[in-house]
Amino acid sequence: MPVSRPELSDSRVIAHVDMDCFYVQVEQRKQQSLRGQPTAVVQYNSWQGGGLIAVSYEARKFGVKRSMRGDEAKKVCPEIHLVQVPVARGKADLNSYRNAGSEVVTILSRRGRCERASIDEVYLDLTIAAEAMLVDNPPECLETISEEVVKSHVLGLEEDGSNAREKVGHWLTRSDASRRDKLLACGAFIVAELRLQVLEETEFTCSAGIAHNKMLAKLASGMNKPAQQTVVPFSSICKLLGMLPIKKMKQLGGKLGTSLQIDLGVKTVGDLLQFSEEKLQEYYGVNTGSWLWNTARGISGEEVKERLLPNSHGSGKTFPGPRALKTVPSVEKWLSELCEELSERLQFDLEQNKRIAHTLTLHAHAYKSNDIDSFKKFPSKSCPLRYGTSKIKEDALILFQAGLREYLGLYNFKISGNQNSGWGITGLSVSASKIIAIPSGTRSIMNYFHNQQETCPQVKLSSEKLIQDAPLLSPSENCIENGGHMTLQSIEPWISCSEEDEETKHSLPLDRQLDKEMCKEKLPDKETSICSSPDAEVYRGWEKDQTESNGDYLTEKIRDSLESEEGKRKLNKEKGMSTISRYFQSQNSGDLLKVEHASTSKLSESPSLSDHQSEPPQENSPARGESSVDARLCSHIKLKRPAWSYDIDEIDQDVLNELPKQIQEEVQAWLRPQKRPHTVKRDSGIARYFLPAKNK
DNA sequence: ACGGCTCTTACG
DNA sequence: TCGTAAGAG
Numbered sequence: 001m002p003v004s005r006p007e008l009s010d011s012r013v014i015a016h017v018d019m020d021c022f023y024v025q026v027e028q029r030k031q032q033s034l035r036g037q038p039t040a041v042v043q044y045n046s047w048q049g050g051g052l053i054a055v056s057y058e059a060r061k062f063g064v065k066r067s068m069r070g071d072e073a074k075k076v077c078p079e080i081h082l083v084q085v086p087v088a089r090g091k092a093d094l095n096s097y098r099n100a101g102s103e104v105v106t107i108l109s110r111r112g113r114c115e116r117a118s119i120d121e122v123y124l125d126l127t128i129a130a131e132a133m134l135v136d137n138p139p140e141c142l143e144t145i146s147e148e149v150v151k152s153h154v155l156g157l158e159e160d161g162s163n164a165r166e167k168v169g170h171w172l173t174r175s176d177a178s179r180r181d182k183l184l185a186c187g188a189f190i191v192a193e194l195r196l197q198v199l200e201e202t203e204f205t206c207s208a209g210i211a212h213n214k215m216l217a218k219l220a221s222g223m224n225k226p227a228q229q230t231v232v233p234f235s236s237i238c239k240l241l242g243m244l245p246i247k248k249m250k251q252l253g254g255k256l257g258t259s260l261q262i263d264l265g266v267k268t269v270g271d272l273l274q275f276s277e278e279k280l281q282e283y284y285g286v287n288t289g290s291w292l293w294n295t296a297r298g299i300s301g302e303e304v305k306e307r308l309l310p311n312s313h314g315s316g317k318t319f320p321g322p323r324a325l326k327t328v329p330s331v332e333k334w335l336s337e338l339c340e341e342l343s344e345r346l347q348f349d350l351e352q353n354k355r356i357a358h359t360l361t362l363h364a365h366a367y368k369s370n371d372i373d374s375f376k377k378f379p380s381k382s383c384p385l386r387y388g389t390s391k392i393k394e395d396a397l398i399l400f401q402a403g404l405r406e407y408l409g410l411y412n413f414k415i416s417g418n419q420n421s422g423w424g425i426t427g428l429s430v431s432a433s434k435i436i437a438i439p440s441g442t443r444s445i446m447n448y449f450h451n452q453q454e455t456c457p458q459v460k461l462s463s464e465k466l467i468q469d470a471p472l473l474s475p476s477e478n479c480i481e482n483g484g485h486m487t488l489q490s491i492e493p494w495i496s497c498s499e500e501d502e503e504t505k506h507s508l509p510l511d512r513q514l515d516k517e518m519c520k521e522k523l524p525d526k527e528t529s530i531c532s533s534p535d536a537e538v539y540r541g542w543e544k545d546q547t548e549s550n551g552d553y554l555t556e557k558i559r560d561s562l563e564s565e566e567g568k569r570k571l572n573k574e575k576g577m578s579t580i581s582r583y584f585q586s587q588n589s590g591d592l593l594k595v596e597h598a599s600t601s602k603l604s605e606s607p608s609l610s611d612h613q614s615e616p617p618q619e620n621s622p623a624r625g626e627s628s629v630d631a632r633l634c635s636h637i638k639l640k641r642p643a644w645s646y647d648i649d650e651i652d653q654d655v656l657n658e659l660p661k662q663i664q665e666e667v668q669a670w671l672r673p674q675k676r677p678h679t680v681k682r683d684s685g686i687a688r689y690f691l692p693a694k695n696k
Numbered sequence: 697a698c699g700g701c702t703c704t705t706a707c708g
Numbered sequence: 709t710c711g712t713a714a715g716a717g
Contacts, residue, residue, distance in 0.1 A: 001713090001714075001715095002715095018717095022717095053717090066717090117716090117717095118716075118717055119717080120717080121716095121717080250715085250716075251714090251715070251716090252715095253715070253716075254714060254715055254716090255714070255715090256714085256715090359710095361710095361711090377712080379711070379712090380710090380711060380712075381710095381711085382710070382711080
């Protein structure tokens with residue numbers, strides 16, 4: 001749902017740049033003979049010639065549309081060239097487009113804050129650059145203006161006939177213009193340059209909108225395509241929105257827009273002006289109501305975020321109708337393909353961008369026949385993400401099984417969980433999210449762990465969560481290995497190592513526990529992470545040697561848990577506790593819990609655990625005031641292997657009492673599961689538009 | 697029982 | 709927090 005943001009400045013210079021039929025351009029660059037030809041990119045789908053996902057402007061003239069099938073397109077445009085999307089592992093492979101998108105983003109980010117909005121779109125905040133230009137090199141002083149910028153469209157200028165360029169040129173260089181208009185004019189110059197650079201360096205054309213906010217820039221970029229740009233002066237806003245069909249506004253293309261039409265009789269954005277903010281809030285809630293009110297006036301304070309890379313990676317496939325997957329093994333097979341692609345992209349992201357994803361999520365669409373609640377949705381499930389293709393596969397399958405069990409219900413799962421009776425999977429996807437840049441430098445790594453400990457010493461686990469998520473925790477938990485060195489050289493090997501290597505030797509070298517359970521607030525962001533010295537540091541692969549059994553162990557447990565509710569509860573407790581135990585271990589409460597120590601591996605040969613009391617200064621040791629905690633944490637991070645299971649009765653109350661209060665509370669809460677906090681249903685509001693139309 | 701396949705954001 | 713839903717392209 002859209003949310004209103006206060007407008008911080010009304011003279012920002014914001015651009016939206018949109019690649020023209022991007023996939024087609026990528027294919028045309030690859031195969032130059034397609035240039036200028038009516039062309040479309042089709043997605044592999046033998047049914048009716050595949051679905052079009054991008055259509056060249058030449059083909060559009062013939063009436064070819066996206067969301068036509070290949071066969072239809074041929075009918076209206078027999079000359080059309082249909083190019084197939086690359087296929088890998090039995091599914092569409094969009095990597096070439098992603099990479100091309102990155103090329104463009106790199107160029108477009110040169111002049112100001114840049115937000116990658118999708119594979120082929122970015123927002124730019126050019127305020128600073130435009131202000132600077134206005135000071136140093138104002139358009140009114142320019143002697144010549146480039147072809148590209150004089151081709152701009154300026155809303156509100158009547159561009160009738162041949163003198164359009166003259167008028168635009170005049171508007172751009174007017175010395176008596178308002179400051180806002182001058183800033184936009186500067187923006188137009190900058191964007192024209194950027195677009196030219198994109199063309200020269202990538203061969204791609206794009207269109208752009210230049211305005212005072214994202215909403216208007218986006219609107220404008222679509223007004224003159226392809227390969228053109230459009231400016232929205234302040235004075236043109238009213239007219240622009242007054243005419244605009246409500247559905248054309250971003251965020252109003254779906255149910256909300258429909259609801260506005262039906263419930264309020266609104267046809268254009270301008271029609272919204274009649275309604276008071278309160279009225280709109282009454283209908284659509286405070287946030288959306290305010291957003292609508294502001295939107296009608298062309299007000300949008302949404303900022304351009306600095307983001308050049310995606311926040312998540314996903315890989316999915318649909319299995320429509322008769323192709324639905326009906327057995328667990330077939331699901332496993334496809335899951336495996338999807339996980340391979342995902343893993344590959346994660347490795348790539350790691351190498352290229354030094355980022356690590358922390359959460360793995362599985363989504364599925366399913367149907368089941370002959371059941372009361374056959375409309376139930378397949379629940380999505382997530383767990384900590386462990387690097388390594390086969391680990392991802394393993395975990396994804398576990399997530400799937402957990403989801404399936406929940407979807408089918410205990411009874412049906414037991415009866416038919418494994419055979420094809422009554423259920424089918426029509427869509428599967430795995431995705432990786434919570435992608436965080438690896439802080440570089442020993443100090444920042446130390447800081448990283450330290451901060452996490454400082455800011456969130458409490459293990460954030462509610463009993464509710466435990467029960468819910470228990471079976472979903474990672475079967476094998478990694479421990480943290482921080483050798484104190486991190487260099488490119490040291491990171492490369494395990495990045496590029498082979499599958500076997502990866503599986504036997506390298507797990508993800510990051511603290512999933514620490515960041516996930518101890519301290520989400522203080523994850524290193526641009527401010528806190530120190531990008532200082534490229535000095536020697538290592539993220540060693542966290543060894544693993546307790547893995548093999550764990551996957552099976554978990555599977556067993558799930559199976560066991562099916563036998564009785566009691567079994568289920570027990571399992572949950574164990575899983576939750578193992579999570580807590582990991583924390584305790586890193587807190588150096590070795591005797592608190594009885595753990596099954598796995599054999600040591602070569603990585604843990606260094607200083608022994610007992611050193612932890614004394615300062616174990618490592619090379620490049622933190623050696624700052626707070627080093628004691630750091631060092632201790634690190635030594636544990638380095639040496640301790642979290643237990644997979646332990647005996648709950650072994651918890652020593654005395655030791656427990658020594659723990660920080662918050663931890664104690666968490667443990668107590670776990671020992672005596674508390675009732676859920678009663679969540680109050682939000683004041684009814686009128687959530688009408690969320691309901692299917694017929695229910696209204 | 698779908699156009700496929702991604703991706704982001706907001707909410708409870 | 710996780711899981712869901714809407715929305716965009």
